[in-house]
Amino acid sequence: MKQMIVNCGVKDTRMVLLDNNKLVEFASEQSSGSGIAGSFYKGKVMNVLPGMQAAFVDIGQKKNAFLYIDDVLHAHLDKQPKVKPSIADLLKPGQEILVQVTKEPYANKGARITTHYSLPGRWIVYMPEADYIAVSKKISTDGERARLRQLGSHLKQGEEGLILRTVAEEENDEAITNDLNMLRQHWQRIRESFSQKSAPAELHRDLGMVERLIRDVFNPLQDQLIIDNQERATSAITFLQTLLPANVDPPVSIHTEKEPIFHAMNIHEQLHRDFQRKVWLQSGGYIVWDQTEAFTVIDVNTGKFTGGVTLEDTVTQTNLQAASEIARLLRLRDTGGIIIIDFIDMDKETNRRSVVEALEIILQRDRTKTHIVGWTRLGLLELTRKKVREEIGGFSYETCTVCQGTGKIASWIKD
Structure with missing residues (x-):
């Protein structure tokens, strides 16, 4: 069983994940929610540098984002040209493009961006223009891998790409289908925002840290979430209800003791040591x-x-x-x-x-x-x-x- 412990402070929110009472993950997010990895932007190409095979794109951040040519070519390797073209043939200064952040800005470097779009759901990663199907390598049984690949082939439309995540193992077809339909709706809203807004503009921001980690690592039927803030707990419960059957209560506990949650659960000492x-x-x-x-x-x-x-x-x-x-x-x-x-x-x-x-x-x-x-x-x-x-x-x-x-x-x- 895993436990997700969340401490909500004035300046930041901190989360640790315990697996059999051992620390395995730690994440921290500033209260301003400054993280942009996974977010979508309408950007404007500012500089194209053939010598670097890269371009710098204004997405509204302090520093222009970096776009390498491999992130401009088709996401499916089989559909890329045998001879890599010059980036100057693909992008022009002043051009407006839809991009997604793959790496946060750091120190004196701007964000890393791509045109290989992906939207992660609970059971599927949806790639609207990748044109391939993949199944998580962590699913080891051949029969289950074959089932999920067949389901993906049935659900795929046009140029879509789908990755069946590890947690999709033994999951029913209806839940996976509903997850995909929700992601398609997200993508449609992003496309509509792109046509309506002027560059640079944020079109879609990924989930906050707590919801993102619930989506990616939390099993709501086995694991436990302990949080020390009523408002954030309510938000987490609402999110968990979208992942659980109607008759199952979200496994969320609220820490109300005066002693800070990280001290009460001996987390602070373990973090200091590790x-x-x-x-x-x-x-x-x-x-x-x-x-x-x-x-x-x-x-x-x-x-x-x-x-x-x-x-x-x-x-x-x-x-x-x-x-x-x-x-x-x-x-x-x-x-x-x-x-x-x-x-x-x-x-x-x-x-x-x-x-x-x-x-x-x-x-x-x-x-x-x-x-x-x-x-x-x-x-x-x-x-x-x-x-x-x-x-x-x-x-x-x-x-x-x-x-x-x-x-x-x-x-x-x-x-």
Whole structure:
């Protein structure tokens, strides 16, 4: 069973997801609702740069959004030209286009946008112009995959694209059909807004954080939602009622005690431990987590652990435990981009494979796609994880005005 714990503050709303009483996700949203990933805009092309095969588009934000040529070509690879054209042949300055934000603006960079539109529902991801059908790879049974693919083929109209999500497994046809029809109505409203509004203009904003996470990770028949704000609880109940049968009550509890919900449920202490630079493992080993602008570096150490029969056994046990913990922390911290893991050197190839498999098992539970590239010649493991929103640390910590985030203070400052 999973528990979703929501703390509603004056400046922001924070949410944690517990899976068997263990933290697996943390999300934070400012009260202003500033996140725009997933939202649709009518934008105006400002600059077209053939040398970069990209364009900058004004969508009404502080910085122009970035549109790469691959996000302008058809979403179906089989329908793309064999020779990639110049972006100058596809877009012109002053042209008005419908775009969707795929990555939040960050630091001095504008948002990343695409013309490969997608609208996620509870059971389906609707792509109005993608022209293909896919079934989640996490649905392992061949019979169920075949059923969902056949249903998708029956429901698909024209150039539509459909992805049957993991939660669609064993779901009845009527519920999936209703979900698709609702998404079609959303798309129609977006198209109508595009024809009525002048660029730049927001046409559709994705759900708020709580509703979005309920839609994506919450099972209303098994899981529990605990929230400390009556108004937000009422909103969550209303949203859950659209996902539940008429005779089932939404599994929502309201925290009314004086002690803050994160303190009362020991969440605050766990977050503090899991977001440290140095995180201890149960065996006595530890990992060190360093973030740079370009990538994340994670170092694994045996620490106090000496329990193996041989050195190889000790090292492998530490690495296996570290692999599971790193996979959990990648999801919890929502770390994106390039990730380098320096596991302790192992002599046996079988042990190296076991470590990668341990990492993969936990990563399968993560909604964000992670790709394990492999081992480098120096024995480092390379990964990439999709980055959509600003790093969680950006919401949770403020950069020190003295050390500027290095963790070190120059000796002359102290004199």
